[in-house]
Amino acid sequence: MGTPAPGTRIAAVGPQRAHVLTAAQRAAREGARFTDERPHAMAAGLPYQDARCLVAFDDHGAAVAAVTVWSAGPGRPGLLEPTGVHREHRRHGHGTAITPAAAAALREPGAPAAAAALREPGSSSAIVCTPSSGAGAVAGYRPAGRRKLPEARDRYRDA
Numbered sequence: 001m002g003t004p005a006p007g008t009r010i011a012a013v014g015p016q017r018a019h020v021l022t023a024a025q026r027a028a029r030e031g032a033r034f035t036d037e038r039p040h041a042m043a044a045g046l047p048y049q050d051a052r053c054l055v056a057f058d059d060h061g062a063a064v065a066a067v068t069v070w071s072a073g074p075g076r077p078g079l080l081e082p083t084g085v086h087r088e089h090r091r092h093g094h095g096t097a098i099t100p101a102a103a104a105a106l107r108e109p110g111a112p113a114a115a116a117a118l119r120e121p122g123s124s125s126a127i128v129c130t131p132s133s134g135a136g137a138v139a140g141y142r143p144a145g146r147r148k149l150p151e152a153r154d155r156y157r158d159a
Contacts, residue, residue, distance in 0.1 A: 028084025
């Protein structure tokens with residue numbers, strides 16, 4: 001747990017490499033609409049002030065997984081979403097590697113060097129929120145040290 005798959009390299013990506021992030025997210029989800037403009041729009045918003053994006057690369061340099069790490073500030077929980085592993089690179093440990101790397105980047109001073117840009121947030125913990133209907137996502141978080149909590153439903157008002 002937390003050890004990258006052999007040959008996996010995890011790096012923080014900034015605006016100049018947004019296309020790498022969005023390509024990995026599109027490859028992780030059927031019908032995903034992650035455009036290259038989306039990370040730039042996210043980065044322009046106030047919530048992104050303490051957020052960062054990580055991408056996992058395999059030993060051939062291909063982007064195989066991605067995650068956005070959101071911090072609510074020092075001492076508060078951080079959120080790892082969306083997390084995705086390229087459909088053609090699943091079951092090789094890339095998701096299991098990127099999830100704890102992202103969590104460590106939120107809260108641990110000794111986080112991997114690749115996550116150096118993410119050490120500042122100082123979050124108290126790292127959480128994920130994924131629909132329980134996403135069996136693959138739920139199953140994918142378990143090997144990365146996440147545990148399933150009781151289901152919580154969002155509240156909404158009918159229009």
